[in-house]
Amino acid sequence: MYRRIIKPILFSLTIERAHRAVLLLLRVIGLIPGGRWLLRKCYAVEHPALEREVFGIKFANPVGLAAGFDRNGEAFRELAALGFGFIEVGTVTPRPQAGNPRPRVFRLPKDQAIINRIGLANRGLEKTITHLRRPHDGIIVGCNIGKNTATPAENAAADYLKLFRNLYQYADYFTVNISCDNSCREGTTHTREHILQILDPLFDFRRGQNQYRPIMLKISPDMPDNVIDEISNILLETPLDGIVATNGTHDREGLHTSRTTLDKIGSGRLGG
Structure with a gap:
């Protein structure tokens, strides 16, 4: 069914429209009584051999959904019902931001990959909290946090700390994203001094909490x-x-897609 019907429909849309359509469909299913139960019955696989305990957290299985798909935490309960062992929402920034101009995501069919330069588009901290307040007993939720593009590098630590403090009660773990395009310049953000300026306030805040994240x-x-x-x-x-x-990665070596096509696409991270 997926290969014959669903995939052709989704691939007839732009990547971002397909992404929005899937999120909308999942949210609609979640509103139907028994919708998430049906998803679990159809897709989730549960077995003790799949369970893992890492960082003191017990995961139902080791296959999770990385950040980038559910950037605002809109459908984390429905995604968990599909069988993922954890859902990582984000990247979340303190203030909403639209990201880069479109088009900003490109398919590379010959390589079964994409290039994206979305630029941490998300609806901001407050909207994410609104979604994560929903009950999620038994669902492992991680929060991927980053600074706003407009925030200067020297003020980045304040953005990360604000997110960490306000999301602490809603997340099971945190991912500090220092490799985000536009807002994170790797020559600056991957230095020891800069990383510790971001991490040390988070460690200090965590020491004062009853629960460990x-x-x-x-x-x-x-x-x-x-x-x-x-x-x-x-x-x-x-x-x-x-x-x-x-x-x-920004590396383009070893791809089957032509250099002319890659040059037309331009910058962005390659994944797939």
């Missing part, structure tokens, strides 16, 4: 070896719980 650092796959060494040292020397590796 693991903190992960999301990094770029395009880092040179010396930066990888620096981040490894941070992981070993601080209370940082883990690394989310990795974001999309």
Whole structure:
């Protein structure tokens, strides 16, 4: 059914329209009495052998949905009903932002991949809290947080701390996104000094809470070896719980898509 009907319909739309259509459909299903139960019966697989305990959190299975799909936490309950072991919402920024001008997401059919330069489009902290206030017992929810594009790098720590403090009671873990295009320049954001300026206030706030929330650092796959060494040292020397590796890449080597097509698309992160 998916290959013959659903996929052709979705691929007839632009990527962002297809994305919005799927989110809308999931939300509608969630409004129907028994809708999420039906999704679980049709798609979710439960077995003790799939369970994992990481960072003191028990996951039903190790396959989760990464940040970027449900940026505002609109459909995390319906997505969990599809069988994901966890849902990571975001990237969330303190204030709403529209992201980059369209078109900003491109299919590479020959490589079964996409290039995107959305630019952390989301509806902001307050709207995300509105969605995450909904009951989610038994659903592991992570929050991917980032600074607003307009926030200068020297003020980034305040954006991250505001998000962390206000989302703390609604999330099971946090991912600190320092590899976000436009708002995060890797030459600046991947330095030890900058990373610790962001992480240290989060560690300080967490120490004063009754509940422990693991903190992960999301990094770029395009880092040179010396930066990888620096981040490894941070992981070993601080209370940082883990690394989310990795974001999309700016590398274009080894693709089947023609160089002419790639040049027309321009910048953006490659994934798929």
